[in-house]
Amino acid sequence: MIDVQRLRILRAVAEHGSFNKAAGALLLTPSAVSQHIAALERSLGHPVAVRSTRGVTLTEPGRLLVEAAETISAELDQVRHAIDRLTAPRPRLTIATFTSGGRHLLPEALSLFVAEHPEVELTVRQSEPEHAVPLVRAGAADLALAYHFDGPPPVEPGMRPGLDWVPLMEDPLWLVLPRGHRLAGRAALSPAELGGDRWVLGCLKTEAFLRRYADLAGFDLRVGASTTDYFFAQTLVAAGVGVSLVPHVSLAPAPGLVVVRAEPPRPARHIGVAIPRRRRPHPYAEALTRALTTAAASAGDGVRP
Numbered sequence: 001m002i003d004v005q006r007l008r009i010l011r012a013v014a015e016h017g018s019f020n021k022a023a024g025a026l027l028l029t030p031s032a033v034s035q036h037i038a039a040l041e042r043s044l045g046h047p048v049a050v051r052s053t054r055g056v057t058l059t060e061p062g063r064l065l066v067e068a069a070e071t072i073s074a075e076l077d078q079v080r081h082a083i084d085r086l087t088a089p090r091p092r093l094t095i096a097t098f099t100s101g102g103r104h105l106l107p108e109a110l111s112l113f114v115a116e117h118p119e120v121e122l123t124v125r126q127s128e129p130e131h132a133v134p135l136v137r138a139g140a141a142d143l144a145l146a147y148h149f150d151g152p153p154p155v156e157p158g159m160r161p162g163l164d165w166v167p168l169m170e171d172p173l174w175l176v177l178p179r180g181h182r183l184a185g186r187a188a189l190s191p192a193e194l195g196g197d198r199w200v201l202g203c204l205k206t207e208a209f210l211r212r213y214a215d216l217a218g219f220d221l222r223v224g225a226s227t228t229d230y231f232f233a234q235t236l237v238a239a240g241v242g243v244s245l246v247p248h249v250s251l252a253p254a255p256g257l258v259v260v261r262a263e264p265p266r267p268a269r270h271i272g273v274a275i276p277r278r279r280r281p282h283p284y285a286e287a288l289t290r291a292l293t294t295a296a297a298s299a300g301d302g303v304r305p
Helices: 004-016 019-026 030-044 060-087 099-104 106-116 129-137 204-217 230-238 283-299
Strands: 049-052 055-058 092-097 121-126 143-148 163-178 198-201 222-226 244-247 257-262 268-276
Touching: 004 019, 004 030, 004 055, 004 060, 019 030, 030 060, 055 060, 092 099, 092 129, 092 283, 099 106, 099 121, 099 143, 106 121, 106 283, 129 143, 129 163, 129 268, 143 283, 163 230, 163 283, 198 204, 198 230, 198 244, 204 244, 222 230, 230 244, 230 257, 268 283
Parallel strands: 092 121, 092 143, 198 222
Antiparallel strands: 049 055, 143 268, 163 244, 163 257, 163 268
């Protein structure tokens, strides 16, 4: 049987590139690290690491063991957090969510959830999808409210530990213009018609999408301001800094703004829930996912120009 502690030591050797540095990180002596690796090789029947003047290189069996060690470590973290929840005086549920999704969907969903499960202590962590999904993988969050633009969802098939992606809703993008804009009276616009305008960006992912769109439409994207907050971006649009592309759930209509529908093919974000795939599902995570599905069904796309 392969010793988990020795896998941990091999993983440190791979990370630091030497026995001495791995020993320092693990608070062991280099001799102890060497002995553990030698014992691992004896139990496996194959060499896992080769020393040279330039450091330590893993063999192919060694690389496979390090991959397994990362998966085992993540799964043990999930188990540890699950045990912490089981031994806690009150059951807990940790939700990771992006800001606008939390504002738009979580209040109704949590209202439904708390009415059904008042005994649960809730923790909400604000995280963008690229950070929220790893929190679920590591067991630091029980589920993540996340989104993606074009392409596959942030949960890939075969990802380990296994995660499922539960789609909730399409979140269409709207064009947001200052009230005095020359095209503010239009019912719908193509973003290409605003190719000569300056743009106010509400997040880096929107910028990446707009740059791809601009390349396809044949215009240069002129950035007037860049932010990481859609609500702040809309105040800049109202101030006349430029125009913006804002998801439905982040719209904050104000006197100085006009919201115009983007013409088909209408760009959109895809909002969903990342949840661990377990033999015994987490009952509270499953319950909140159902509540989020209900909240998304009632959210609709009711913003009018």
